[in-house]
Amino acid sequence: MKKIGIMTSGGDAPGMNAAVRSVARRAMSLGIEVCGINYGYAGLVAGDIFPMNRSDVGGIINRGGTKLYSARYPEFAQESGQLKGIEQLKKFGIEALVVVGGDGSYHGALRLTEHGYNAIGLPGTIDNDIPYTDFTIGFDTAVNTVVESIDKIRDTAASHERIFVIEVMGRGAGDIALWAGVASGADEIVVPEREFKVEDIAQDIRNLRSRGKKHTIIVLAEGVMHADEFMQKLKQYGDFDARSTVLGHVQRGGSPTARDRVLASKMGAYAVDLLNEGKGGIAIGIEDNQLTYHNILDLFDSKHKPDLSLYDINKSLAK
C-alpha cells in the first residue's frame, strides 16, 4: 500500500477531525502517503483531492466539525458517479479509502470496494444509530452537550416550578435521549423504541407533584414527535405550566469529549491497519469495549439496538 485517501461524509460530528488525524498519522507512520478528499463523495467525483502532510492534521484533534468539509451527494448511488470517483482515485494514485460518516456513507464505501478499491467505513455520527457498534464517533460529545443544556434549563424549571419538554436529536434512534435522560436525572424519557401514553406521563407528573417534586424534565427523542406537539398533547391531561424547547444544531458541534477523541483515534489507526492488510468493504465498530469490524452488507441487514436498560433504570430512579 503506497497511498490512501480519507474523507468525511454526511452530517458532521465532533471527533471527525480526530479520526482524520489518526488515519493520516497512522498511515504516515507506516510509510503510506495520504490524500485528503474534501466534501465527501461530491469532492471525490470532482477531484477536490490534495496530498496531506503531518501538519495538515496538526491542531485539529480538539476541533468540532470537519476540516475536510462534508456534503450530501445522492448522485454517488448511481454507477456513473462511482465510475467518475474511481477515475479520480486512479488519477491521484489512491489505492484505498477511509470514509468517516453515517451509514449512508457506507453504501459508497461498499460500491468502491466492489469496483476494486478497498474502502472502510468509520461510524461518525452523533445519532449512535449504526449497527454493530456500541458507540459512534460524536455520540458522547452530543450527549454531554445535551446534558449541559438540560442542567441549565433545570435552573429555570426549578425556579419557576415548570414542566419542560426538551426535544433532542437522534433521527430515528433514542440513544441520545436515553443517555442524556439518565445522566440529567430526567423525570421522563420518551423514545421511539418504547411505547408510551401521554396520559400516563401526565399521571406520573401529578404523582411527583403530590410528593413535593414541583418541576419536571421530559427528554423527548426527535424520532417520536415534535416537542411542541408533545406539549400540546400533555396539556390535554392537566392544567400544566409547560414549556417546550428544541435543542437544535448545538448538538452537532463543539470540541469533542475525551472519549470521542480516544474512540476516533483508536478507530482511525485500526482502519489503516486493516486496509494495509488488504481488507475492504467493512465498517469499524466498538463492541463490548473491543474494536471490531463487519462486512458492510451485514450492516444493511441489521438495526442498531439502543441500551434500553437505561430506560428501565430511569423509570425506577425517577419515581
Added chain:
Amino acid sequence: MKKIGIMTSGGDAPGMNAAVRSVARRAMSLGIEVCGINYGYAGLVAGDIFPMNRSDVGGIINRGGTKLYSARYPEFAQESGQLKGIEQLKKFGIEALVVVGGDGSYHGALRLTEHGYNAIGLPGTIDNDIPYTDFTIGFDTAVNTVVESIDKIRDTAASHERIFVIEVMGRGAGDIALWAGVASGADEIVVPEREFKVEDIAQDIRNLRSRGKKHTIIVLAEGVMHADEFMQKLKQYGDFDARSTVLGHVQRGGSPTARDRVLASKMGAYAVDLLNEGKGGIAIGIEDNQLTYHNILDLFDSKHKPDLSLYDINKSLAK
C-alpha cells in the same frame, strides 16, 4: 434597621443567587436580620417567608436560577394585593425589602415604598433591557452561553458551508444579539433598534461568498421576528442552503460568569447600605463602571439604550 427581606421576581437570571447571598451576608455583617421571601410577590402576599441564616446562602453563589423561586404575580398591581403584602411584612417585622428582578418587579418595589416600606430594586434579567444601568445581572452569562452555542453551530456551518439564522433572547432589546454577534464574529446582526432590509443581507452574503467566505452566521434578536420567518424571507432572495435555530431556554440558566457574580455581589451589598441609610423607591445600576441608583419613577419614563457602536463595529469587521 433590624430586619430586611429579600426576594427574586420575574424571569430567573444567573447571578440572582449571588445577589441574594450578598444582600443576606452584608445585612448580617451589619447586625441586620434577614428574611427570605419565596416566589416573589406571590410569596410575599401568601406569607411564604422564612428567617435566613448564614448557611442558607452558602454554596449558592455559583448556581443558576433562584433558590428563592420566582413567579409572575400580576395581582400585586392592585392595592388589595399590596395591602396583604404589607400585612405580612408587619407580621414578620420586616422593615425594608430588596427585590431582584426585571423592571416589572420594580413597580411593586415602588408601591411598597409609597406605603412606607422602603424597597430597592436590583436589575436581575438576562435581557439587559433596564434603563439607567449598563449591565443587568445575568446578561454576561447569557451572552457567553449564546457565544458558546454559536461557536458550536459554526462547526456545522463551516463543515457544510451553510447559512445559519440563530435567534437569541432579549425580549424587545437587541443587547444579547449585539454582544454575542460581535463576540462570535457573526456576519450579520439583526436587532430591533436598527432598520435592515433582508434584500441587503442577501446581497452581503453573496458578496462574502464571492470572496471565499462560504458559511454565514446571522444572529437575530427575538424582538425582530422568528428565525424561521427570517429564513423564509431570506430564501426569497437567493438559492441559499440555510437553517434556522432558536437557542431557547438554555440562555436563562447556567452557573453565572465571574462578571455576573461580582456585579451581583457589589449591587447586593450596595442595596443593603442604601436601605440602612433609609433610602427606598430606588433601583441600583452600574453606569460607566460605577454603582449608581435612580428613583424608580425615573426608570419608567426612560428606555434602556443598547451599545449600538457594536452594530457599527461588526459591520466593518464582518465585511
Added chain:
Amino acid sequence: MKKIGIMTSGGDAPGMNAAVRSVARRAMSLGIEVCGINYGYAGLVAGDIFPMNRSDVGGIINRGGTKLYSARYPEFAQESGQLKGIEQLKKFGIEALVVVGGDGSYHGALRLTEHGYNAIGLPGTIDNDIPYTDFTIGFDTAVNTVVESIDKIRDTAASHERIFVIEVMGRGAGDIALWAGVASGADEIVVPEREFKVEDIAQDIRNLRSRGKKHTIIVLAEGVMHADEFMQKLKQYGDFDARSTVLGHVQRGGSPTARDRVLASKMGAYAVDLLNEGKGGIAIGIEDNQLTYHNILDLFDSKHKPDLSLYDINKSLAK
C-alpha cells in the same frame, strides 16, 4: 430487606452523588428504606447516620464531590472499630450497605460482610486503578478536565513554541495520563507501566522540531515522578525552553460527565438489586461494557490493567 445504608469513602470523585442517588432511589422503588451515613467509616462508627427520603438525593446528580462527605479512617482496619460500626448498624436497623470509594474502602466492606452485614463496593475514584472494572466512577470526568486544561495550555505552548511537562493524577496508575494524552494529542505520554528514557524523549522532541513541530506537550503520570524533576532531567539533554505544571486538585472536582453519571446510575441500581438478592462482600465493575461483580478478596489479589494499546497508538500518531 427492609433497610440499607449508603456511604462514600476515600478521596472524592465526580459521580459519587449520582451513585448515592441511584442507590437511594432504586432501594425506595423496591420499598426498601435508606439511611445515609456521613463521613464514610468514621461516620459509621460515630453514628452520623440519618434516614434519607426522595428529596435528599434530588438535584445532586450533576454535582461534584460528595454530599455524604468523606474521610480517611484507618481505625476501621481494627476489629474494635468494626464492632462499633456494627453496633451502629444494628441500632439503626440497617441490614446491608453500599460503599462508594476506592479499593481502600473495600476492606471495610469485606469486614462488614464477614460480620454478617452484606456490603457491596462501588468503584468511585478518578484514578481508575481498581481491578475487575474497565472504568471507575469519576475517571471520565477527570480525563475530560485534564484534556480541557491541556487544550488551554497548548494555546500558550504554541504561541511561545515551548515545551510543557504536565503532571496529572492517577496515584500509581497511568490511566488518566494515557487517556488524556491520546485525547489531547500529546507528543509524549509517560506512565509508570512503561519504561522510558528521558534521553529518547529529548531526541523525539528534536526530531519533531526539525520537522516543523515547534511546541511539545508531555503528559506525565504523577506515579512516575514530579513534573519539575522530569523537566530538570529533560533539560540535561538539550537547551529546551520548557515549563512544568501540576494540574492539581481541579482533577477531583467538577460536574460529572454524562458517562460518569450513567455509569454511577447503572452501578448504584445494580448494587441494590444484588443486596436484595442477599449478596455481599463483592465489588461492582463494568467489564467489556457489561455490569459485573467479583468477590472483594479476588480484587486484593489482582491488579488493575490500564489500556496500554493507547500508549502504542499515541507513539504512532505523535511521530
Added chain:
Amino acid sequence: MKKIGIMTSGGDAPGMNAAVRSVARRAMSLGIEVCGINYGYAGLVAGDIFPMNRSDVGGIINRGGTKLYSARYPEFAQESGQLKGIEQLKKFGIEALVVVGGDGSYHGALRLTEHGYNAIGLPGTIDNDIPYTDFTIGFDTAVNTVVESIDKIRDTAASHERIFVIEVMGRGAGDIALWAGVASGADEIVVPEREFKVEDIAQDIRNLRSRGKKHTIIVLAEGVMHADEFMQKLKQYGDFDARSTVLGHVQRGGSPTARDRVLASKMGAYAVDLLNEGKGGIAIGIEDNQLTYHNILDLFDSKHKPDLSLYDINKSLAK
C-alpha cells in the same frame, strides 16, 4: 495611510487573536493593507512579516493564544535593535503599527513612534496590571478560568472539610485574586495591595468553623508568596487540614469570554482609527466603560489601581 502592521508581544492572553482580527478587518474596510508580524519584536527585527488577507484572520476570534506567536526580545531596548526593526518596516512599506501586549511591549511602541513610525499599544495581558485601563484583554477569561477551577476544588474542600490555599496569577497585581475571590465566594483573599497577618486569617478560619463553616477557600495572589509557603505559615497557627494548589498555566489559555472578545474588537478597531488620524505613541484603554487613550510616557509614570472595593466587600460577605 496605505499599510499598517500588527503584532503580539509578551505573554500570550486570550483575546489577542480577536484583537488582531479586529485591527486587520477594520484596516481592510478602510482600504488599508495589513501586514502580520510573527514573534513580536523579534520577528520584526528578523523580517518575519507577511501580507494578511481577510481569511488569515477568519475563524480565530474564538481561539486562545496568538496566531502571530509571541516572544520575549529584550534586545529591542537597544537602539541597534530598533533601527533594524525600522529597516524592516521600510522594506515592507509599513507606515504604522499596532502592538498587542503587556506594558513591556509599550516601550518598543514608544521607541518606534520616536523614530517616526506611529505605533499604538493595546493592553493584552491576563494580569490586568496596566495603568489607564480598567480592564486588559484576557483578564476576564483568566478570572473565569480561575473561578471554574475554584468551583471544582470547592467540591473536594467541602467533601473533606479541608482548607485550600489556591495560588493564582497576576504578577505583582492582585486583580485576578480579587475578582476571582469575590466571584467564587472565597473565605479569604490575599493580595499584595493589602496588608494581612496569617495569624488573623487563622483566627477567621476558627471563627467560621465554630459557626459551622467547615471548609475554607483562600485565594492567594502569586505576588504575595507561594501557596506552599503560605500554607506552612498558616499551619503554625493551628492544626489545620490544609492543601495548597497552584493553578498555573491554564490561566493563560482557553477560548476568550464574550467580554474579552468584545473588548478586543472595540480596541482593535479604535486603534486603527487613531492611527488613521495620524496618532502614535499612545496606549488604548477602557475607563469607566469608555474607550480612551493616553500617551505611553504617562503610563510609565503611573501604576495600575486594582478595584480594592472588592476586598472590602468580600470581607463582609465571607464573615
